[in-house]
Amino acid sequence: MTIHAPIPRPDRRPLTIRLATPRGFCAGVDRAIQIVERALEKYGAPVYVRHEIVHNRHVVERLKAMGAVFVRELDECPDDRPVVFSAHGVPKSVPAGARARDLFFLDATCPLVSKVHVEAERHHAAGRHIILIGHTGHPEVVGTMGQLPPGAISLVETVADAEAFQRPGDAALAYATQTTLSVDDTAEILAVLKRRFPELPDPHKEDICYATTNRQEAVKRLGEGCDLVLVVGSKNSSNSARLVEVAIRAGARDARLVDDAGHVDWNWFDGVSTVGVTAGASAPEPLIAALVDAIADRFDATVVEDAGERETVTFKLPRALTD
Known part of the structure; x- marks a missing residue:
């Protein structure tokens, strides 16, 4: 969906809207x-x-x-x-x-999540105990841990967990990660694990998915130059919540997760001259367009689309739906 240029409103306070690229659906x-x-x-x-x-x-x-x-x-x-x-x-x-x-x-499991499942099974078959970096109770973590018998996987959520983890006996170790984590947080946890267990092998390919990584890199660029960053996404969306955290770390004065334009508190815009807009991987583009329109209705807005990674990845549908 195209974001249309807002109608000039010279009688209102000027505001720059920076749109992240990529954003929204993966x-x-x-x-x-x-x-x-x-x-x-x-x-x-x-x-x-x-x-x-x-x-x-x-x-x-x-x-x-x-x-x-x-x-x-x-x-x-x-x-x-x-x-x-x-x-x-x-x-x-x-x-x-x-x-x-x-x-x-x-x-409908994402093929990149299925890849983590396959890696976990491969490590288990080789006799390795698996450390899974992820969030307790998240459906993806529940699904990954449910690929193997109880006790085959240990969940690590934080740096403190990584420091406290104890190897079960003399078992060889491997690790995997939830695909929607913060890249930087995961790197910190992994650094601790690698320091404590230098023999930990690297995965064949990064577990954190390309879309999560690309959206976090895009929001870092927003955070560096925006007073406020708005992330369109639902509260139970892990990748959306991570975008808020990444924006703050990157330098944004404030960052908020909103379901849609109706959940914006316009007091957040006090003193704001540049607002960044992005969306988690499960948020539809029309919600982003509606948010831009709502901002443009209240300000003399200029929309600038950031340069970023252009995604061309597609995944096949199940054969039962294409026959």
């Missing part, structure tokens, strides 16, 4: 949403979705209106309707339970 989120939409087109409503397909309230509400039914567990799903697993991934017990009931299911 390939994994786009794929997951398409899976639900295509399933509704092909099989009709209702289609059941285990947990929020992505962490964005507006996306979830729109899909509900189309006929998606969001549930917490499979026992809430009837036997005769399709079920979609969320983009965050699920423990192995979930598809096993679906197969036991002969449910038709579609797995």
